[in-house]
Amino acid sequence: MSTTFLHPTARTATAPEPRAPWRDWLALTLLMFPVLLVAVDNTALTFALPAIARSLNATGVELLWIVDAYPLVLAGLLVAMGSLGDKIGRRRLLLVGSTGFAAVSAVTAFAPGPEWLIAGRAGLGFFGAMLMPSTLSLIRNIFPEPNRRRLAVAIWAAGFSGGAALGPILGGWLVEHLWWGAVLLVAVPIILPLLALGPALIPESRDPKPGPVDVPSIVLSLLAMVPAVYGIKMLATHGPAPEPLAALGIGLLMGYAFVRRQRRLAAAESTAPLLDLGLFGNPVFSTAITANVLALFSYNGFILFLAQHLQLLEGQSPSESGLAMVPALAATVVAGLLAVPLVRRVRPGFVVAGGLLLSAGGYALVAVGDHDAGPGMLLAALLVLCLGVGAAETISNDLILGAVPAAKSGAAAAISETGYEIGSLLGTAILGSILTASYQRNLQLPADVASAGTGAAHQAGETLAGATELAQSLPAPLAEAVTAAARTAFDSGVHITSTIALVLMAGAAVLAAVVLRKVPTAA
Structure with a gap:
């Protein structure tokens, strides 16, 4: 990495004591357990919501808060916890967070009512905010050599993607064969190896001059x-x-x-400030953060309409649609690992830009493709998009860690994780809002249904799910007409949102290529 783009104190940070390489890779293996835990928890709970509603008599609003309590607390505390890890020690914070996460998961699995479950999910958000920044910042300090660090970051990202793919499968199986609380209780065995071996194998690191x-x-x-x-x-x-x-x-x-x-x-x-805003003055750091945000923006925006298409238009169950997406999620892992040797021949900025272009290519397939040909085209587009996301995320995360001094790696990792959360939310909010508005504007229900003025007809005019539910209550000819009208309106919205995302991701690729073009290839 050229001195021009490194943080001014990045080269003067105290070097860690030499360790046997096998200890470093064992430490990384242990760090994968909390990464896997968070990723699985993010996706598995969705499949438990119907069982939770039946078991706890939860209302729609309570179900919403059961889902939202965790990310709200998590996002609010990421920056604070990342900086706290720099001050008190990242391993210490990771072990505290892991212990708390496992304990709260075990208690929450037996929640007697929705209020207790909401409180438990908020507690999981509190301890979860200690986990992801700690794992990424510890990687920065365990692997100071750029090539080894880059591979470690790729494995870290692969663990997150693998957990996201495993979540729907594991969640569906646990709910079907045990009970909804098993989805939370599984955190205990996942985290035990870290708690047992982490203190001995993971080296402690912190800011040598922490402020209050x-x-x-x-x-x-x-x-x-x-x-x-x-x-x-x-x-x-x-x-x-x-x-x-x-x-x-x-x-x-x-x-x-x-x-x-x-x-x-x-x-x-x-x-000392909680957050060193000077980090954003580094163009490598700020552009890599932007790439991370937009990669997650593109992924979550795509999943939003793909899940609806598979379940509401193709008739797949949630678990079937989750399984259909597994190959694309596996492609994210493969692309991240392949990007590591690639940056020895191609400048990292161009790899990030290429990943963002692949994401744009996935949206291009949707923008010009025939949605009536079945789910194959959409799943192929997701595969292309995930290849791009995997490559862009891995290298941008490495650039984020390499652009800051080791003493500030906790804060940098927290900013990166916050970017993940914001990108995911914006992808759903912006593209989802555009998709909904386009659907509502273009839906043309049969005259007999539209003139009925029933609540079901109103819901059909609001969402694709409402139209699908309405069609199930109508006689066959009218049901087919409603379904066809809803499909046409939904597909028109998908074309519009895909075109917008295509332009946005292509612009992001140009930005990455221009700003990061001087970052040299790996030695």
Whole structure:
């Protein structure tokens, strides 16, 4: 990496004590357990929601909060926990977070009511915020040599993608053969190897000159992230409304206050800021973060309409649609691992740009393809997109870690993880809102149905799920007409959103190629 693009203190960080290589790779293996745990937990719970609703008599609003409590708390605390790990020790924070996550999972698995389950999910978000930044920042310090670090980051990303693929399969099996609480209880055996062997095999690392913990900054970061994330999720679910717009406004206002405080603390030089905003002045760091955000934006936006197409138009069950996506998720893993040797021949910036172009290519297939030909075309497009996401994410994460000093790797990893959350939310909110608006504008129900003015007809005009439910209650000829109208309206929205995403990802690829073009190939 050229000195021009490295953080000014990146080369002066204290070098870790020499270790046997096998200990480093064993440490990485242990770090995969919390990564796998978080990834599985993110996707498996979805398949338990019907069983939870039946068992706990949860309302629709309670089910929404069971899902949302975790990411809201997680997103609000990522930056604070990443910086805390720099101060008190990343291994210590990882072990505390893992212990807490396992304990809360075990208790929450036996929640007697939806309120207890919501509280448990919030607790999981609290401890989960300690896990992912800690694993990535520990990798930065265990593997200071760029080539080994790049491979370690690729394995880390592969663990996350593999867990996301395993989640639907494992969640469906556990709910079918045991009970919904088993989805949470599985965290205990997954985390035990880390707790047993981590203290001996994972080296501790921290900022050698940590400042005091700035509680007001932590509070401000929470007040900024939680309302913003809530607002984005509500916009994705319900569209523009006063409540989510007000939440977004509060989040932006608190974010402005947070940034002002960080700048004031940095200028005073008496108290270290919670977040070093100077990291964003490094073009490699900021562009790699942008690439991460947009890669997750493209992936989650695609999954949004693909899942609806497979389940509502092709008639697949949630587990069947999850299995159909596994090859594409496996491609994410393969692409990430193949990107490691590739950057020895091709500049990293061009690999990131190429990954983003592949994502654009996936959307291009959807924008011009025939959706009536069955799910094969959409799944092929997802495969192309995942190849791009895998390559772009792996190398951009490596660039993020390599562009900052080792002492600040916790904060950098937390920013990267926050980018993951924001990218996922924006992909769902922005592309989902455009898709919904286009569907509602283009839907033309048969005159007999549209004039009935029933609640079911109204729901059909709002969502594809509503139209599918309405069709099931109608006689065959009319049901076919409603389904055909809904498919046409939905496909028109998919074409529009795919075209927008295509242009956005192509622009991101150009940005990555221009800004990162001087980052040299790996030695």
